[in-house]
Amino acid sequence: MSFFRLRPFRRRRASVARMAKGVEELKQIAVQLRIDVISMLVEAGSGHSGGSLSSADVMAVLFFNEMNYDPKNPQWEERDRFILSKGHVCPIFYAALARAGYYSPEEMLTLRKLHTRLQGHPGKNKGLPGIEVSTGSLGQGLSVGVGLALGAKTDKKNWRVYVLNGDGELDEGSIWEAVMAAGHYHLDNLVSVVDNNDLQIDGRVSDVMNIYPIDKKFEAFNWFAIHANGHDVADLLKALAKARENKGKPTVIIAHTTKGKGVSFMENQAGWHGKAPNVKEAKQALEELRREQERTGIWSGAKVQLQPAKLRQ
């Protein structure tokens, strides 16, 4: 008998599988996640605002509707796997994990602090459940997703793999190696969502290094390509449902987003890629997001609201 292979204990069937929350609730969750992101970033004093905000709706839909997992049992063998290939937007990832129940929300305020479980870019073995692999060096996470999907297919498993990529990240050659391999192996259990906010650090993606047309490139490598409004949860749900139906090829969902979405002075600004708001900016951002909450309704699932020490000064 091979004792080196991890044999799982017989676990009870997961009590939480797909959350499958509806459109109105997802909108509320997305605002809550944005509020968490701003709170985390102002407390940390550094981090990536723009991309965290642009992917908030995608993350809400993935974690609170689409994916099958159990936050109380992060190693559940049949879980869907999520890889944050654009690792720098980990604030939104940490917020989703907290609000999904992987760990208690107050810990979000330890982002980037010494010895934290919430490292500046996701660290797998720092103790925070829900992180499948360490990311942060762009262009690597999709390959890991391909490996997971390949393993699942080989073993005839039904779990799926979701990877969040950045559009600037598509500059990396290793991304296209992964795209090529996924097409070669017909990995229809793999979905890449590209957070197409059209900006990277040095400016517009078409000026820095033009990656358009994204859809044609993926299709050339034997993928299905779907466009979606990255801030319309209903549209995202439709795209993900279509991805699940697509057989024989992996799917890329090109989510058209606005960098910094939800905070007026951050929207569409390359400069807010790697910057955290200061106290004044955070207060203004939170005011805007709270007004948005009045529109969508406050999410009842948030039992705790973050109280950053920096904002109490």
Place this chain on the structure above:
Amino acid sequence: MLETRRVNSAAKLPQEEIMQTAEIKLRGRELPLKATRFGYGEGLVELGKRHDNVVVLGGDLTSSTSASLFKDVFPDRFFSIGIAEQNMTGIAGGLSLAGKIPFISTYCVFSAGRAWDQLRTTVAYSELNVKVGGAHGGVSVGPDGATHQGLEDISTTRCLPNLTVTVPCDAIETKKCTIAIGEKIGPCYIRFGREPVPVITTEDTPFVLGEATQFRSGKDCTIIACGYMVYRSLLAAEELESENISVRVINLHTIKPIDKEAITKACRETGCVVTAEEHQVMGGMGSAVAEVIVQNSPVPVEMIGILDRFGESGEPEELMDDFNLSVNDLKMAVKRAIARKKKLNV
């Protein structure tokens, strides 16, 4: 983390820790020649038989790295990735997360060079159970020349936390090493070569990851070698015997975690050291040994290795000599080390 407790696996004596030994005599013997890469391939097959979750990835160098031996026996567990080493490393990471034990192999200039960031971030930092084969290590790769002669991989791998780094000395040991790293949990790297080299060990020669093996006893100087240089070191030691110089030879097959005790014991008992590797002197096995010696038991050290040169085309044996890796170079290094030792003791 970097130290190991050493016990002779044949006879466990609690009061006394004995180094793994296997006296190897070369004089008068006709040794079979076998490339270490075949040991790797055979090791993969054996592992595949023992564990049904061992998988092998190919980077379009399947027969060159001998991964083909595994592919022939277990075609459903072999995945062709093509000439895409960064992706191959990441895919291996993903497969390990799906419960597999993946081996990737390509020339070490690629597996420990081109895909280094993936090895660092996806594999080592995430501590994934991925096994990386570094083929075509050393100048003895031969006619292909510099682009394919990996001379830096020990340096680029040993500096990564959580990564076990191994350089077995012949085909039999490479097979044992492959199996050992396959059965160890955690990221591992194994370096092997292209050309047939003498088989100097046997099935009974001890092999334990992290525990150096003494292949020859001696008291005037110790040569600490890895890979193909172990054979040459034994030749040098035998020739020096006729000059009444007694040389210990240690096979340091595991560069990380390094066997600190074997090294410091050699320093205490023989007083000077020569390191020998088919790799750049800068940052390789010799440097790793020197780090231990300088901090624990400073003695004169001479370092035999590639002296800051890229490789070149040529026949393997003539390249070894051209690159200052000859038996004569080893003998001169031993004599220099002993002279320095004597000067210090006066």
